Amino acid sequence: MKINQFARMDAPFSQKVDELRKINFYPEQADFLPLNELYLYFLEKVLFEASSQATLAQKLHGFLATSTEDLYDYLAHKEINLTVFYAIAMQLLGFEVDDDFDINDPLKKMDEIHLYHHDALNDEKDLINAWYDLLCTHNKDGRTLLDSLAANGYFKQFWGLDVNKKPLIFNGKTQPVFDTSKLIREVVYVESSLDTDHDGKRDLLKAEIIRPVDTELGLKVPVLYTASPYNEGTNDKTTDKITHNVDVPLKRKEPNNTTYEEIEFKYENSNLPAARKVNGTSRAAEETFGHDHNVTINDYFLARGFAVVYAAGIGTKDSDGERTCGSKEETLSTTAIIEWLAGNRKAFTNKTDNIEIKAWWCNGSVAMTGKSYLGTLATAAATTGVKGLKTIISEAAISSWYDYYRDGGLVIAPGGYPGEDADVLAEECFSRQKQAGDYLKIKTQFNQDLAQITKDQDRDSGNYNSFWDARNYLKDVPNIKCDVVMVHGLNDWNVKPRNVFNLYKELDKLPIKKKLFLHQGQHIYINNFQSIDFTDMMNLWLTNKLYGVENHANELIPDVCVQDNSTEGTWHAFDGWQTENPQTYAYKFQTNALSLDESSPDTVTFSDQLKVEDFNLYKKNWDKWRQDLLSEKENALTGNHLIFKTNKFEKDIYLQGCPHLKLKVASNQDKGMLSFMLVDFGNIKRLGEVPSTLALKALDAGFQWKEDDLKEFKLTAPTPWKMITKGHINLQNRENNWKNSEVKANQFYDIDLDLQPMFYHLVKGNQLGLVIYSTDMEMTVRGNENLSYSVQLENCQLDLNYETL
Structure with missing residues (x-):
């Protein structure tokens, strides 16, 4: 260790x-x-x-x-x-x-x-x-x-x-001198500048507050705010019914000359109802709550002088409005809570009496926390530049919803969830449905609006359009004023690494402080790991950003911290996403091989269609599909993919950034899609993608308070290969994601694309392999059509950035 x-x-x-x-x-x-x-x-x-x-x-x-x-x-x-x-x-x-x-x-x-x-x-x-x-x-x-x-x-x-001596600071960090057995729990309803359910009234948003009792004695505290659409419940049975069938053919798209200007989204918020008239004021809330859907890092800070606020947002139980999956309205629903905490928006003690209540106990400084959708809304809120938001800790977050549900002009599922899409997630989180009386008032309107989401997301084409442009937070990154912590798994195929890579690149242009943690896991939190002091770093960070303590957090916390995939418990600090001088290596294609010397004049082909029994097996057993896809032994996928391998590396290398691929490809039909995997081949022990639990309930957030399991990534038994990264493209989107280009059967076209970004330690003696195939059983549509592809090897190249160790 x-x-x-x-x-x-x-x-x-x-x-x-x-x-x-x-x-x-x-x-x-x-x-x-x-x-x-x-x-x-x-x-x-x-x-x-x-x-x-x-x-x-x-x-x-x-x-x-x-x-x-x-x-x-x-x-x-x-x-x-x-x-x-x-x-x-x-x-x-x-x-x-x-x-x-x-x-x-x-x-x-x-x-x-x-x-x-x-x-x-x-x-x-x-x-x-x-x-x-x-x-x-x-x-x-x-x-x-x-x-x-x-x-x-x-x-x-x-x-x-x-209270004048609180918080208590030791070694630059707040200490647990707050009695968690006496936390105050209360509910307020924040008035937004939205009317997403079209009822002629501004949407009220339920916010659940947990704060130290010391605030009653005059202490003003900062807030950790988590916006979680899941907190008020989910509609799993309903979403199962509307999940899309992915066993459908790839659709040919009519060629067009669409430009970005034609699809660019411009937000309008017209016909907004008047704000509620205040009928009185109160310092005391009228509603409390018991169980909270806690984020464990929030629990840690509740003992250390921070308040925590949870809000599920528009369209959730006890709030007004509708879920719209990543839209501008969801962003404004999120920032409304921050504006109230900073003293710039009204909230009420209940939804009917219009008795105003202020966040008088808050010092006006807010940080946002959370993973996945929660981290996504933190990122979205930051892009507004909202006053009061000092920092976000954004984990496994989406920066563009197109990069979550689409890729290269294709409908691409988040890993493990084929058939999910924006409409499915909107329905999943529309927890107003759980209150039958409330749902009765909104059902017809929501179903109409949900049908519009289904239409606008456009699963037929998979193209980037106005719907996805509205959900692209990268466009608004220049508005960010707060400091940013990003955490992402290099093996996260739910929120794929491109989301954090693109966000990091855009943030690099701003005069803010940013920190990036890249771990070897999937879609997880890392604040309960043995090998890295993440929680302690966040204490240093938040004590600095929210309490204003000068503790050298900006200097002590690495700018980029990457977990090594080849050994246990090893993290490397970098100044950026990649080392200072990685070289670009241009690999040429030979039959079954990748070479730095020369290419082969051969043309190779592969098919996409499988026997029905094999197709039915693979679509239900992804592990078996991956195993056969990456095997060079005879199996049902022989002839359905191409594998190109380098020689064994004589030294360790560190792969960084995005692999860039250039191909000359033809399809036997007037449509086509390609998928790619970059693979580490070699029978060695590797770090697992799922952390091991070292001890149950071993981590205490305070005295007789919440507990968490202690975890760590451990080396597995030897495996013959490990997927490093992957990518997809629709042949009709070879120019960009919104323009449909023509594909003629058996005509060769130049294809350029970046695979998902990587940070990978390839050890001496192993080989790099590129696997080219079409249908991705986990992510793409699965039409099992009579499609085949030809590749001219002499016109292909794989560019890799790596440093020899």
């Missing part, structure tokens, strides 16, 4: 002493205490559960100081030294003697797993320095030692601290 810790802040000695005093971890007579007495004082603090000297002695006997003495006996006649200090430190951090480290040389293991340590312990000042940094060091369970103490109740003594 390795622990990659970035959020530890170097502090001058005077600051360390001051902060240790603030958390009652510093004796008044520290300057006069002998070394062992000072050390015992620190031990007594960290073992605070022991309320008697006998119990403390019992605990000290439980630690091994040397190979022959426990800690209690050692301190009775010897002075603490560097080796013993860190032997005990390792045990305090949860590491086991012999199994995890050598008691005689703990520093060797600390260096191996990247744990910070000092190199000298000669006097009391050295001891104080080392102890302060030990409290900030991550343990075996993926939390700092101080957070582990917090989970056991150390900070309970500070719950009654004067």
